[in-house]
Amino acid sequence: MELMNEKKFGFGCMRLPLLDKEDPTSFDYDLINKLFDMYLEKGFTYFDTAYTYHGYHGEEGVRKALVERHLRDEFQLATKLPLRDFKDSCDMERIFNEQLSNCGVDFFDFYLLHNMGSNVFNKCEKYGAFDFVAKKKAEGKIKVVGMSFHDTPELLDKILSKYTDKLDFIQLQINYVDWNQPNVNACDCLEIANKYNKPVTVMEPCKGGTLVNVPKEAEKLMRDYNPNYSIASWAFRYAASQKGVFRVLSGMNTIEQVEDNASFMQNFEPLNEEEMAIIEKVTKIINENTAVPCTACEYCTHGCPKNIPIPKYFSLYNSIMRTTDSFSSQMVYYNNIAINHGKASECIGCKQCESACPQHIKITTHLKDVVEKFEKIALFLLEKFKKDKIS
Numbered sequence: 432m433e434l435m436n437e438k439k440f441g442f443g444c445m446r447l448p449l450l451d452k453e454d455p456t457s458f459d460y461d462l463i464n465k466l467f468d469m470y471l472e473k474g475f476t477y478f479d480t481a482y483t484y485h486g487y488h489g490e491e492g493v494r495k496a497l498v499e500r501h502l503r504d505e506f507q508l509a510t511k512l513p514l515r516d517f518k519d520s521c522d523m524e525r526i527f528n529e530q531l532s533n534c535g536v537d538f539f540d541f542y543l544l545h546n547m548g549s550n551v552f553n554k555c556e557k558y559g560a561f562d563f564v565a566k567k568k569a570e571g572k573i574k575v576v577g578m579s580f581h582d583t584p585e586l587l588d589k590i591l592s593k594y595t596d597k598l599d600f601i602q603l604q605i606n607y608v609d610w611n612q613p614n615v616n617a618c619d620c621l622e623i624a625n626k627y628n629k630p631v632t633v634m635e636p637c638k639g640g641t642l643v644n645v646p647k648e649a650e651k652l653m654r655d656y657n658p659n660y661s662i663a664s665w666a667f668r669y670a671a672s673q674k675g676v677f678r679v680l681s682g683m684n685t686i687e688q689v690e691d692n693a694s695f696m697q698n699f700e701p702l703n704e705e706e707m708a709i710i711e712k713v714t715k716i717i718n719e720n721t722a723v724p725c726t727a728c729e730y731c732t733h734g735c736p737k738n739i740p741i742p743k744y745f746s747l748y749n750s751i752m753r754t755t756d757s758f759s760s761q762m763v764y765y766n767n768i769a770i771n772h773g774k775a776s777e778c779i780g781c782k783q784c785e786s787a788c789p790q791h792i793k794i795t796t797h798l799k800d801v802v803e804k805f806e807k808i809a810l811f812l813l814e815k816f817k818k819d820k821i822s
């Protein structure tokens with residue numbers, strides 16, 4: 432388990448820089464190479480990818496920017512078995528071999544069962560996913576086995592009581608907004624992981640970047656305490672301060688982000704009591720200002736029969752709910768996006784997206800809110816705006 436002793440800061444590769452925002456495979460290798468090199472130069476070593484990232488090309492991107500440019504013992508690589516995608520026991524083997532080839536390695540330092548939850552747990556038991564990863568570990572193809580988890584503390588307890596000997600660590604979504612959020616339950620899930628002595632890697636410490644752009648009032652509280660601390664640093668330090676957390680993942684897109692994260696993670700100091708009290712106030716302000724707790728992970732969009740860009744619409748919806756302007760530029764964005772995608776009103780209610788959402792968001796209900804704001808009210812305001820202009 433010495434692999435667990437690395438520094439508490441991993442490079443999350445779910446949202447690598449792109450040349451074309453609309454094409455998840457258009458990796459900006461010049462920038463990614465720089466970011467990876469800089470992260471390694473600063474003494475960090477852990478890279479987290481997955482089979483499904485970047486439209487199923489994320490592992491390939493990591494191979495080109497990392498594996499083909501650095502010695503194997505300079506970094507640790509984590510990837511994940513896509514639990515929604517495999518069909519049966521043989522298919523797990525096929526995917527695993529494909530992943531070794533995608534990544535250009537002959538073993539994984541860390542390998543996780545990806546996005547475990549009630550929607551896939553029975554399937555995992557039926558086809559022996561826990562035994563599969565244990566077998567690969569015994570063969571030396573995996574060094575450390577984990578599970579990324581997005582469900583209730585009760586299910587986590589059930590899984591760990593049954594399979595504790597097969598899981599070395601758990602990956603949980605922990606951030607200050609989700610700490611007591613009923614659909615994520617970060618605090619209770621962490622308590623269960625601690626109960627079974629499972630070290631925890633944190634994903635989404637910044638909640639998909641939403642904790643970087645916090646409401647002004649919340650930002651002021653943090654800046655007043657220490658103007659040199661970035662807003663993101665509060666979120667990372669909060670996650671890394673929790674008991675049992677051995678690593679926090681950060682998806683970085685700029686040199687400044689790598690510099691900033693390294694500055695406070697190199698000699699990590701947990702948040703003190705005064706800082707924790709500020710976080711409590713900040714959480715309250717953010718909760719009062721966020722309509723849909725979407726992290727923009729995009730899990731819901733694969734397979735939507737109407738090609739509805741759900742997280743984009745939710746992001747616009749959250750922004751418009753924070754503004755007091757009646758006609759916001761968000762409406763222009765909505766119309767532009769809808770040219771090449773399904774509109775929110777085209778949703779047929781099949782709910783395949785809801786079963787994929789790790790945040791358990793009632794997507795179809797919120798899409799109706801989007802329709803109200805961006806299709807009905809926007810149309811009404813546009814007509815009114817035209818009339819006012821003519822008269």
Ligand code: SF4
Pocket residue numbers: 734735736737738739741777778779780781782783784785794795
């Ligand atoms: S419920 Fe609506 S948004 Fe969700 S997958 Fe079906 S059509 Fe797409």
Ligand code: SF4
Pocket residue numbers: 724725726727728729730731732741742745787788789790791792794
């Ligand atoms: S709605 Fe859920 S699955 Fe879709 S992007 Fe947001 S958090 Fe991810």
